[in-house]
Amino acid sequence: ACNGGNPNSGPSPAANVPGVSNDTITIGAVLDTTGPLKVICAPILAGDQLYFDKINAAGGINGRKVKLVQVSDDGNSTKTKGAVRQLFEQNNAFALFQVCGSGNANVASSYTNAKQIPFVDPIGGGSKFNDAQGKALPWVWMTQPNYGDEGHVIGYYLTNKQHAKTVGLLYENDVLGLQQKTTLGESLQKNGAQLSTSVGYNATQTDFTAAVQTMKAAHPDIIVLNGLPGPTAKFIAAATSQGYHPPMGYLANYPMADNSWAKVLGPAGEDTYVSGYTSTAAPIGQEYLKATSADTSFSAYKFYGYINAKIFSDALMKAGKDLTRDSLRNALDHDFSNYDTGFGPSLTWTPDKHGGVSDFMFLQIKKAQLTQVSDFIKAAQVWP
Amino acid sequence: MTQKPTMDQVSGPDVAAQPEVESRRKPGLILQLKNQRNWLGSICGILALIVLPQVYDQFFGSSSAFQLHRISLIGIFILAALAQNILTGYAAQPSLGNAAFFGVSAYILTWLSSDLGQPYWIGILVAVLVSALLGVLVGSPALRISGAHLAVATLGLVTTVGTLLNYWDTTAGRQNYDLSNLPDFLNDDHTLYYFIFAIVVCLLFLSYHLLHSRVGRAWIAIRDNETAAEAFGINLTKYKLQAFVISAAMTGLAGALYATWATTASSSMSSADQTIAFLAMIVVGGLGSLTGSVLGAIFVGFLPVLLGQLPSPMLIGTFQLQISTLITGIYGLLLLLVLIFFPSGLSSLGARAGNWLQRNCSGEEQHG
Amino acid sequence: MIAFLQVVIAGLVTGSLYGLLTLGIVLIYRTTGVLNFAYGAIAALCACFMYILLTVARLNFWLALLLTLIFAPLLGIVLERGFARPVLHAPIFTKAIATLALALVLETIIQAIWPQLAEVQHFSTPFEGQAIRLGGLYISAIDIVILVVTAALMLGLNLFLLRTRLGIAMRAMADSIPATRLMGASVGRIFMLVWAMSSFLAAICGILLAGQSNLINVQFMDPILLPAFIGAVLGGLDSLPGSLIGGILVGLVSNLLAYLLAGHTIGSLDIGNPAIRDSVIFAGFVIVLLIRPQGLRGRALLRRV
Amino acid sequence: MLKVEQLHVGYGSLEVLHGISFEVPQGAIVAILGSNGAGKTTLMRALSGLIPIKAGNIELMSKPLRRLAAERRLREGLALVPEGRELFGSLTVRENLLMGAYTRHSRIEIEQDIERILTRFPRLKTRLQAHAASLSGGEGQMLAIGRALMSHPRLLLLDEPSHGLAPIIVETVFEVIEQLNREEGLTIVLVEQNAHQALDVAHTAYILQSGSIVLNGEATVLTANSAVQELYMGG
């Protein structure tokens, strides 16, 4: 009953809206800080916190401080629903900001959709949120790109810019990996090259020798690495220790777009390409770097949290002083047209389209540092 | 495996140390007293379960539905702990394979219900039957393998099943597996709560009787001494297999209910973590003790949820603690402390209290 | 052919790592009847300690190694005193679960004091990038180190357990703690020694694994724990050479299968898929156990009446 | 040599021994008799340090034992052949004997002692490499006795040493007891159901009933006591 469906019903609208009081906005996040995704989620949470602290110190959003309540679901999608319910039924959150993992985000969205709660930034490279667009999931807004789009762009970049003819793919054996396998294959074929071999791996796999030898036997010009930092680094280490290096080296997808990965690889990783979509070149990037100058190393995940917190804060800002879930939805649907994310690509949401950014650029490891070596390429341009 | 006396087994050592006194007493008196205590306890427990939702409504107001939903989870874990306890605490099979049934059953229910559109009840029935069948499949080789070998082999089974379920998800292009079209009353947190706890109470009641029957005695005999059990005509194959099947079916039921509770199934249900959690429940609660299954399920199943409530970051003076990243460690520490102070399980707390009671009762009697 | 040999060698090396990991596990299991699930965390803690010495304290590799190898037994003693001793007389399952709880605590501690190790880091050794070439075959220096160290430790430890007074007492302790005390052996001290030795072995294993992949983080040992346990059971759990053989078998078979099955399908089933491959390996493991329930080198449990 | 004063021992809240006092002079053989459940085994366990005592004192050659752990008491020269043998089942017979000599260091002497024990119990010789778990009841009892002797104790506690032994071996055991006592001055405390034989070798004896000493005296005197004969020697 108190869903805030009608913003003009009383003199003090905030009293009617869950999670919104005169001086605070409570927002919820489901980030796995205790389970297997801890490595990703803990820095993201730290980035979120950093940005919201900054905003709050500057007086908050439209006079209200942001209070972020985070619950961990252990990365286990059967616990996600409980976590989300806690946020909205116990902690009385206003909106959902970030759920980590594609499957987990799906579970969360089925709850938030039914309750008409805005859910911004499901952290997952799955295609569902893009495919479904705003019509099927009118309350979910995606900020990050998906693996399918990325596969297309990588295929385009490898053929048109690097002139590779044959490509090998190492992918994490899950839905996302398979999705990239499909789109990369399509894209290569369209551009006159081919995916000569692809090898799946398990997240817990430790020995990559067989994978290396299988790749080696297929003589690809370059190997695309899809997955997470640990296993992909192990693959490169294994290949190096067996004296194998593909002629054009490696290209890794965006979860590896972090200097920490470059450092992990050590000398063996020199010249490796990485696909990425966040750049610290813009003012917000510089601002972030200054704020985190005490950190031992740059963390792309923390930066991810920071810039997404910014997007979300902007949305809250645009939703106005009389904040309701509908006003936030309105702002998200209508006020984000060619919105400058501040980390490179621009973002456009319409009532029908809630997909995230789909521009990628390529970086290369030079002296253990990621250096941008291409401009942003729009997925829509290479794969209409 | 040595076994400290549990609530179900204690007798007053002081009394019995003087056989003359004891023998004058009516045989069965202690048992009657104990039974009365058990009865009283059970009835109080059931009453508490019945009124809990009302209390919650008063206390938590609008969030009471969610809080109840959370409590229902304990019920599911009690079932799983009970199943593990029958297999490990009574029939002494150190099997770590139960999470496999937990996961498979959830998938079968979800598959039948969401993909094939079968009624929920058919789904549950088939899920439990398939689990029981898998129990036979797992139990038969387990008859040849024992001890740590069995533990590791079944742990391998759980991760393999988890991998295969994940493979199924992957090939079916699923990012998660929703359990839709539940019967209406299961979508309501109050009725779901009553539904789950009705099952729990029933199964606890039936298990109590089973464990005190010929079958239960056969299991305990196998646990205490396989050779003697065999020499007294207990068919090891049959009774171990029965324990596996019952345990599997019960875990399967728990798995299906879990999927119902979470409205989704995930391959992480069949993981090493999950299966070890089941074992941890009965170790923390007390091996070979029904009360232990309940206490263990609460401790292991619910404590992490409660810890998740701690505000993060927490300020202690000027020191900012990121509790969320420490939760696992805090939980581990608590677990460790319980194991150190109650090596034979939390149920020994009850046994200690019971002993004390009995001592006082019998003291009175001697004077009277 | 070269590729095949390369896969075989890698299988041997991985298998040796499994075997090395199980040395410490079997040592504790045989002497105290504890299945130590915290072993991976202990190994990780030691390797992380060395990583910190290398990167933060910027010590020379060998000095860091030496300090770590001193640190490890001390850690073992602390753990024994603070954690294992109180549960010494607890039932076997209780001890196993307690080690799991310990693992959780240790991992949290590592992360709390060295947050950078939550993420994967580069672990460098002097052997990095060095290899011997035999024809087309690459054998990296670290692999040779692993094989040699494993063989030496296995032999030494086995002799120790079978021949020395202390070794016999350690095995005696597994049968009966009271009787061991009646023989005048200080159970507490032996127990401490067992933990010290096992932590030492864990440290070596952790360092070698980190050195091989040049990667490290808090949980980097976790994935190899289960295959190592499986190897140990395959070998028989109570025999050190057995667990090495078991470990090597697991390493070899999984590598060969991964290589041979890659890219093949049966009907629509992609048998090169890791999920299918792991299931095949597991099935094989169960079949071996059914034929030899006590493991390849284990003795059947004897209970006389 | 051994002095026990007002010893109270029990399990949990149950007290089994209610204040027992006795002395064992150097070089004596003392028998402790009593029916089932009298607390004989409990006394042996308390003396050897396997269970804690609730009150009272134990002194070995004027040294208080109360705070010493079982392993320290062995080093003080006190060895026990426990009830139920308590062998190391997964160790071989030989390794069991070696464990008995844990506190000793001379390899040559240890080997000589093993040899001596094997000549006394030839049955063990054939089973030297067998795992102790595979032994027959009597073989195991022989090993338990042999193992305790390996430590060269000054005070030997025997809890029903003749248990499960063939008559001919029982004879050997009592011979060994007498011989060690005579030749090496070994002090012995002996718990036995076999009261005849126990009183035969013992110098003095104590009779334990429900955790208290009800009778004590010279073995020969007790043997003649009609109550003792009826209660403990089968008439």
Add this chain to the structure above:
Amino acid sequence: MAEVMQAGPLLEIQHLSVRFGGLTAINELDLQIAEGEIFALVGPNGAGKTTVLNCISGLIKPAAGSIRFAGNELLSLQAHQRASLGIGRTFQQLQLFNSMTVLDNLLTARHTQLHAGILSGILPFGRSKREDASTRQQAMDTLVLLGLESYARRNTGSLPFGVQKLIGVARALVLHPRLLLLDEPAAGVPPQEVQELAARLRSWQNELGTTLLLIEHNMRLVQAVADRICVLDYGRKLAEGAPGIVLSNPAVLEAYLGRGATKKVQQEGITHAES
């Protein structure tokens, strides 16, 4: 259980051989025990006595031979099936169900006589509970018979050794077995109770017609109860026959009884005790 009444021995062991690795524990042993007989198996430690018992109750598979019991070939049956033919036993090393009460030990021993399965077991009423009630009574009766009733509700594991020994006997007896195998029942039992035990063994044999195969080192007991004795040495039969004759056999004296007994024989002469 098939009630095949037949002439000939109740238990017939033929050419039984058992080997453990290189050790031949039983070597071509032949034994015959008639229904209602009390038969004692004696011999030096490690002679193979317990092994014979283990072969009969099925805990060991012999290398060769046959064991027939009441018309059944035991070696083709599994251990638990043999119990239901009416074979009960005690163990040298107790092997009680230590976490149970004494009473539950006895209830468990009557396993083969009861029938309740899972389905009736889970119910709080019905067959299972009826069976239990009557069994409880039988168990109490057996305990009373052995003077153990005061221990009925004690946990078995912490009782004195001698008492546990008797509980082992009670547990075997509660089955009302046709053949009762006793492995050193008198070890650890005080002398005055040995006599009581002897009287009891005799009376069971008289009243219940139980056939007894007894292993014992206590010659008083053996002499008091045994109808026939077989002396085993190194897995072979050394002598067999009436106690008086066998126990004065010089070979037996030398291998088993030793000088003390020799002396005693010379002094007292061995008499066969009346029942």
